[in-house]
Every structure is written in C-alpha cells, then in structure tokens.
Amino acid sequence: MTTLLEDEAVRFVRELIRIDSVNTGDPETIGDGETRAARLVQEWLAEAGIAGEFIEPAPGRGSFVARIPGSDPAAGALLVHAHLDVVPAVADDWTHPPFGAEIHEGYLYGRGAVDMKDFAGTLVAVARHYAREWMVPRRDLVLAFLADEESGGLWGADWLVRHRPDLLAGVTEAVSEVGGFAVPLDAEPAAGSSSDADAATARRAYLVATTEKGAAGATLVARGRAGHGSRPTGDTAVVRLARAVAAIGAHRFPVVRTPALQGFLDAFGRARGLSFTDATLEDDLATLGFVSTLIGASTRNTVTPTVLRGGSKVNVIPAEASALLDIRLLPGQDAALRRELADLVGDDAEVVEGRWWSATEAPAAAPLLDVLQQAIGAEDPDGVVVPYLLPASTDNKHFARLGIAGYGFVPLRVEKDFDVFAQFHAADERVPVDALHFCARVTERILRTA
Template sequence: MSPERQPAAPPQDTVDLLSALIRNACVNDGRPDSGGEVRNAATLAEYLSGAAVEVASVEPLPGRVSTVFRVPGYDPRVPALTLLGHTDVVPADARNWSRDPFSGEVRDGVVWGRGAIDMLNLTAAMAVVTRAVARSPRRLAGDLVFAAVADEEAGSRFGAGWIAEHRPGLIPWDHALTESAGARVGPRAVTVTVGEKSSFPRRLRVRGSSGHGSMPWGARNAVLLAAEAALRVAAHRPAARTDERWHDYVSAAGLPPEVTAGLLDPATLDDHLHHLGDAARFAHALTHLTFAPTVITAGDKLNVIPGSAVVDIDIRGLPGQDEAEADAELRAALVDLAGSVEIEPLGRRTASQSPAGRLYGAIGDAIRRQVPGAQPLPTLTAGGTDARFVRDAGGVAYGFGLYGPDWDIGRTRKLFHGDDEHVDVESLRLTTLALEDTVRSFLAGPDGSDGSHGSHGSVEEGDDRR
C-alpha cells in the first residue's frame, strides 16, 4: 500500500461507536414522530468534534435530524465522495431476542443489537474514517462528505429524500457509498451492490357483504375473501428471469456442475434454490418479480361480519419489469376473486443501477488488499436504500462493506430486520480498513498523490464523474 493510503482509522473506534449508536435506540416505526435520530446525530457530532470538518444539520420535524460532515479537499476538479449512512433502525421485539436489542453489548468478539447489520455498523465506520481523514496531515484532493441521515427505514421522507427535494446542494450526488454489501459468495467472491429492484406496492380493496356474526353460513365475509386473496398472491409463482449478474453469482458460488446448470436455467431454477441454503431466499429475490402480502385490515366489531377488507402487497420487480407486468401477474394470481377486488397503487419506485467506473475499481482494489484473492461480485439488493436518490440525481452509488469469511450472503441477509441482530468485531475491522482504503484511493490526486506533494493535475478522461 502506498504511503498515502496507510490506514489511520482505528477499528476499535468503530466497535465502540457502533455500541453507542445501538444504545441510542433511534427506532423508526414509520410514524413521523418516531426515530429520534437527534440522539445518534449528537453522538456522531461529539465523536467528530475537534476534527477539521464542516458541519451542517437539517431537522424537517422535531427530532428527525440529519447531519452532513464535510472534509474539504484541495482540488475542486477532483470529484467528491459521499458516505451515505442512516442513523435510524427498525423496531425490535425483545421477547424474541436472547439479549436486550438495545444494549449494544460487546462480548466474545461480537456486537449485539438492533442496527448492528442494518446499518449502524457501516455508519460507525464512516464516522471513524471521516475523522481519520480530517485529522490526517495528508490532505486528500477531493471532498469527503459523510451524510448521517434520518428516516431511511420508512422511505426517507425526512432524511435523504427530504434533502434531495429541499436542500439538494447539501450533499454531493456524483459518487456515493452506502449499505447492503460485503458478504461472501463461494470461496472468493465479495458482494458489491450496484443496483436495487423496483417497488410497486398495491392495496387490494376486497368487497364482501355485511351480516350478523351469529349467522356466518353462506355469508360473503370480507375477512375470508381477503385471506384467500392473500394466500393466492403469496402462492403465485412468476417465471424466473436471469441475467449476466445471476450467471456471475451462480458461478461464484462454487456448486457442483449439475446444480449450477439447474440454477442457470430459468425453467429449473426454482427447483434448485434449496442448494443455496440460507441464501435461497435472497437468490429467489434476485431472479423473480416478488409478491408479499404484509398487512390485512378488516372488521371493527366482534358480532358483525365485515363487508370490506384491505390487503397490502409489497411487490418488487427486476430491472426491466414495469407496473403493467406486476398488475397482470397480480390479476393472474387472484383469478376468479378479481371481480371482488379493486387494485389500488400505493406508490412507485423504479429499479436503479450504477455502471462500473473508477469508484467501483477502487472498491475492488481495497477488497483485494484486505482479502488477497477476493473478487468483487456486482449484485442487486432486493430492498430499497438511499442509493436511489444518488442515482436519481445522475450519480453512481454502490453498497459497501466487508465481512469476515464466515459471513455469507445467507447469514447476513437473515439478520437484516431479524432477531438477535449482531456483527463480529473482525467484520468491523475489515470494513473500516477497506472503507478508508477506498476513500483515500478515490479522493487522491489524479497521479495518486495528495496535498502534501502539491499535485493539481486534471481528472482522467473516462472516469465515472457525473
């Protein structure tokens, strides 16, 4: 590693800061007055106090604080890099955990608590790297911006989405690193998220007929119709769709040839998913238009058969799949129930992807320096992230991270929003070192030098500036 990229960020700080962020319990349940991200904003501001950073905060609603920390570079011609981390977490049911989900306990090399995987681990590493860069005597050419944003877990209305709409100049949108990557696939591959699926949520308004609860025989009970509709939608199996990324994923998994062949054939893919173990659910999402009934609402009195009900469906599409295709599949799932159901759109988010470029190359180099022989594997993420705001603004964004050798894609994805969420100290160390390496490499001068050498060369043609 060149002198300009010698590590300065202490991984133990990432461990300690992650534990503190978990303890702040910034739980976002979707209500505007939840979240309380002001607590994590204060913790991060305290950690970065005394470092040479410019600080700006926004608070769209009381307690919903996003803070942007900027370390200025010396050459405005070099593109900035934004580290986009969110500070909120989803709720946790303590009854299903073996530990207090907000203890931030560190024991036997593991940090426990809600947000340890999604995504306070990476947010903590971003803060540690930002402070290290700000305190370094070797100034980087491009600006480093660490955006610690609120409300990602409920759609970003009061976080990155609010900033993109109301204060777009606060964050550089050209290049960004965010969550959902770094897991192992097979013996050598490490995931780098380059895109995410579309989202076409739908509400099914189910019509039945009211009646007295004491006479249920023959009634068109909307509860039962809604339950039947949900079961049919959940059981529906759209055809698998594969692309070059899926071929790379299966090839990297190192499976027997007959299993590999079965997974690469859309006609037999579903029959072979079980060979992927805990990663099967994620793999299914990478290759299918998916439907998940998540909310059923009906009835308001015990002795009244309800005449209407509502079923909310989470629908996620692959790149190239649109709302018309999703609605057609939904009607095909409902078959004869379609006449009793009105389909109502609840929103729309198109799929987004970023091409490979200079930032992607820097990520791959950093991964290989920490894990010799490793290869970056470009993948989609099934869920939504704040990367979409970067791509909507014309920039490139990648999911980042680097887990230890035992953290395959199935293990990591299972812990997202799951019980007993945790991460090991070794993964935090690898992520911190790889992130600092990526930052210093990407933000160095065009010839790899820094401000101490007085370099002011122009940016190479063909890099992924936007």
C-alpha cells in the same frame, strides 16, 4: 495490535448503538434518538476540524451532512451514507441488551450492529483518520448520516433530495448498505480432503449491490353487500378478498435475468461448476446454503399479502374487506407487474396503489468496482467482489432521482457460516469485532482511492 482507526471505529459504533434511535414509523412513538445520534456524529467530526450541516426537518428527526474536499476537483464527488435509525427491538427476545453494545466471545451485540451503525461509526473513524494523518481523498467525499431510512426516508434522504440537493452538488456515485459482506465462493471441499488445504484455498465473495428491487405498497379492496351473519350471500367482501389473496399467494412470477443477477450467477457458476440454466436454476441456487435465499429473492418480482382487514363483529357481514400488499419489483417491471397483479385478482378486488419506488440500477462495469476489488484484495488476496441484486431497497432509491448511481458495500470479512444478511432486523443482531476492524481498513482505502 489494533490501530487507532480500528479502535475508534469500534468505539463509535458502540456509542451509537447505545443511543435508542428506534423508528417505529409512528410520529407519536418516535423519540429524539436520531437527533442525538446525528449531534454526536457532528461532535466527533468537529473534534477533527470537519464541519458540516445539521438538519432537523421535524423534531427528533435529525441528520448530519459533511463534505471532505478531494484532490481532483474534476472527479465527481462520492456520497457515502449511513442511516442512524433502527427498527424496534424486544429486549426479552435478546440474549444481550439490544442497546447495551456488549461484546461477548468476539461479537458486538446490539440493534444497529449491521443495520447500520457499524458503517456510520466506521465513516466517522475514517474521516478522523484522514484529518489526523493530513490525508486527502482523490474525490470530494460527502458523508451523510441520515434519519428515517427504516420508514422510507421521508425525513432523511427523501427530504434531503427534495429540499437540499445543494448539499449533494457534483455527486455522481454513492456507497452504502446492503452488501460488502463475505460469503463462501467455492464449493464445500470433498469428504476426506485436508482441512488445512481447504482453509488455504477457500475463497470469499464480497457481494456488491449494483441493483436494488423497487419497493411498493398497495391495498386490495373487495366489496360486497353488508348483512347479517345468519344469512350469508356466498360472495361476500371477505370471500372475494380471500380468493384474491389466495391467487396472489399461489402465484410465482417469472424469473428475470437482470445484469446484476447474471453477474452473480456467472461468478458462482465458474467457481462451483454450476450451470444455472433455466432448468437447473432452483436446484443450483439451493446448493449455495444461506446465500440461496438472498439470491433466490432477487430472481423474480414478489407480491406478499401482509395485513388483512375485514369486519369488526362476528355476526355482521362487512361491506368491505382489504389486504395490504408488500411489492418488490425488478428493474423495468413496473408496468408488467401491474398488469399481472390486476389479472390475478380479476373482478374480486380493486388494487389501490400506495407508495411506489421503482428499482434502481447502477453500472456493474464502473471503475468504482475496480476500486472495491483492489481494496478487498489488499486485505484478502483471494477475495472476489461479485455483483448481486439486493431484493430490498435502501436510501439509494432517493439519491437515484438526482442521477446518483448507488452501490451497496459495507465490507465485512466473516466466517463462512456467518450470515450477515440474516442479522438485519433480527434478535441478537451482532457483528464480529474483527470484521469491524476489517471494515475500517478497507473503507479507508476505498474512500481514499475511489
């Protein structure tokens, strides 16, 4: 028998999924989905007597922010945020309609099911639960439902930090994506062991992102003499660009053992009997199954060429060719990465920097992590909260400019073979319905006691 809190969480998530709030990154093709979603959140909270402020810095780019007063005015406020925009979805690639919010065999399908309308709907349900039960959280809670995260947050979190920091007054910490989902902590049982015993002793790790990689973009620009394709010079802009791109593609940046990475390695090393030494790191990570790709991407800086541009006619040698680079950097690595990238491309190309957000770090020993552990333990007594480094970035990078320590933790208890992280931006994005119920219960406890 589910509770009203759990039922409302699922209902709100489904209704938000049904709003097409796709963020293409192109103002010409973005509709009013974010505004409609923010207005719906505002309406749901108003029904519970919770007021807030609707913000629309550009047509259709709506956000909503509300504050719930806590019982301890001296405690720093806690920001809890979720973005309302989603990435595009090609319906033909999906088994079920991406904006249908249909439930099949215990899974809720839809764009935003984990990224991240699941948390947005859950936050609304928790806030209404507090109002219904006359419950007061310990800290002030600032609930932010934001536009534009999927394109950098210019019209959402970034705009809020630049123009309305008053709405974040007193906030010291933040909770949002990407973390909280369960992954297998213990090693696979030995062949021939009792499946009942295995099920009884298997433990889950609930990853909390205490650090996020920085996200940056740059353009490689190679130049040469233009000419006719029948008279090649041998060192054209395209050839020079190709050499630079190949050098970057073949390069492996060195492993950096950040505190977040080391915290993960320590916890999984104890549980699985792995050493994770410099010599065994790659092999040890490979034993973690789908978790290995997530953690492997957090061990080093990465630079990935993603878009190539050259000439426009087959018989014309262009004077210029370029490549776009996706850069993900670890804390404190900005200067080192810039030097290493310049050395890699040498004289073949110029590196022209674009948007550049440095990595963010939050304390892994903060009292908030004890709250997360207690809330998980109340629902999953053997569950262990483990820090990790998110190899992507979230809106926490913007709030960090105000000194707000950001954590990624949307609690989802899932089966051991269900890769939550793989659902982000994927076709058939889905989440187990019982995981949403779990999320509602655990989030309610976290926000009440943090």
